[in-house]
Amino acid sequence: MRISKFILAVATCAGLAACGDSFGEQALLGGGAGALGAAVLSADPFVGAAVGAAGNVLYCKTQNNCR
Template identity: 80%
Template sequence: MRIPQIFFALATCAGLAACGDTTGEQALLGGGAGAVGAAVLSADPLFGAAVGAAGNVLYCKTQNYCN
């Protein structure tokens, strides 16, 4: 049972590490990671996608890390 949890954790980290070059890519990648994380936690995937998209775009724009 431990292997799927470890695999999910690694996949989530890889998804969050990918910023994207444009604002659209950043929103898409963040939204995908947020939706998957919310689904695993039995929360609303649409809310998770919205939070993930906003969070990734905000982080990339304020830190100038992605562009």
């Protein structure tokens, strides 16, 4: 069971790397991935969504390969 949680966490992190076309899409994709990851890991999904949204927007703004 612990391995499957780790695999889901890694998959969620990979989902954070998916950039959207606009700021809203980036925040939505990151927030969804963060909330899902937090739920899988039995953490607060609201905190996970906030961290995921901020992380994805920051990642997309600093990487040149996102469109």
